[in-house]
Amino acid sequence: MQPITAGTQETLPINCVTWYEAYAFCIWDGSFLPSEAEWEYVAAGGNEQLEYPWDSTDPGTANQYAIYGDDNGDCYYPTGTLASCMGVANIAPVGTARQGAGYWGQLDMAGEVWEWNLDWYATYVNPCINCAYLTTTSSLAIRGGVFDYAAAYLLPPYRVSGYPMARSYNFGFRCARAP
Numbered sequence: 001m002q003p004i005t006a007g008t009q010e011t012l013p014i015n016c017v018t019w020y021e022a023y024a025f026c027i028w029d030g031s032f033l034p035s036e037a038e039w040e041y042v043a044a045g046g047n048e049q050l051e052y053p054w055d056s057t058d059p060g061t062a063n064q065y066a067i068y069g070d071d072n073g074d075c076y077y078p079t080g081t082l083a084s085c086m087g088v089a090n091i092a093p094v095g096t097a098r099q100g101a102g103y104w105g106q107l108d109m110a111g112e113v114w115e116w117n118l119d120w121y122a123t124y125v126n127p128c129i130n131c132a133y134l135t136t137t138s139s140l141a142i143r144g145g146v147f148d149y150a151a152a153y154l155l156p157p158y159r160v161s162g163y164p165m166a167r168s169y170n171f172g173f174r175c176a177r178a179p
Contacts, residue, residue, distance in 0.1 A: 011093035011147030014171040015113045019140050019164040022116045024172035031175035035118045036055050036141045036159065038176060043110070043143070043156035052154060053102035054107040059151050065100035066111030068090045069148040076126060077147060085148045092147070104149035110154035113172030114162070117141040121161035139163050146170040 017025075026033045034042070052059065052066075059065040067090075069075040074082040074098045075090040088123040097105045102109050119133040119141045131140075139161035145153035148170065152158065162171060 001078050008064075009075075009088070012088070012091050013094050013108065013113050013172045015091070016167050016169055017116075017171060017173060018118045020082055025116075026173070026175035029175050031177045033116060033173065034176040036124060036143065037128040037131055039115065039117050039143050039174075040126075042102060042106060042176075044106065048103055050103065050156070052096050052100070053106070053156065054100045057102070057153060059110070060166075063092065063097055066097050066145065066154050067096070067108075067147045068111040068145055068154055071150045073148050075148050090147050095132045108174075109156075112144070112147055113141040114146050114160065114171055115144040116162070116173040117143055118169065124159065126157070142171065 005134050018173045044050050045053070050056065054065055057065065059068065061076045062081075063077050067077045069085060070082060073085055075085040076082060077090050077092050084098065092112065097108065097111065100110060101107055117140065120135060120137040121141045122133045122135070122137055142160050142162050143158070147160065162168070
């Protein structure tokens with residue numbers, strides 16, 4: 001693997017952050033880490049309940065809808081053909097998958113990096129109205145799929161968990177703002 005040159009990563013999503021760092025950054029930014037319910041509502045297009053953030057169109061393999069891979073850890077980005085993932089080379093600049101824009105125009109809600117949510121990981125209640133699971137458990141909720149996982153992980157309801165101090169190449173976040 002080649003060393004990373006200074007100034008070459010500014011367009012990539014923030015990754016390798018713990019939940020605490022993501023939470024603190026959003027506060028510093030004057031925003032907040034969305035709850036699972038907020039995140040899923042936006043990813044599914046609100047009452048539209050879209051299959052993917054963009055609609056029901058299959059994500060394809062040309063990176064136009066989402067940056068993702070397959071169940072074997074291979075990646076479609078950057079070539080559009082499955083190849084072994086090579087780390088940062090398989091993470092696309094933010095907004096690359098323009099046809100994957102969500103209902104309100106948000107990009108990268110599916111694929112790229114997993115996104116930390118505010119909630120601790122517990123049984124997810126759906127439908128959920130103004131709720132967040134804030135009782136501490138061993139791990140926190142993460143949504144959105146990732147560049148080296150299959151398309152099934154891109155669906156808005158799909159969720160995984162991570163330990164709050166975990167720092168991984170595939171853990172990122174998105175801050176939210178009140179309308």
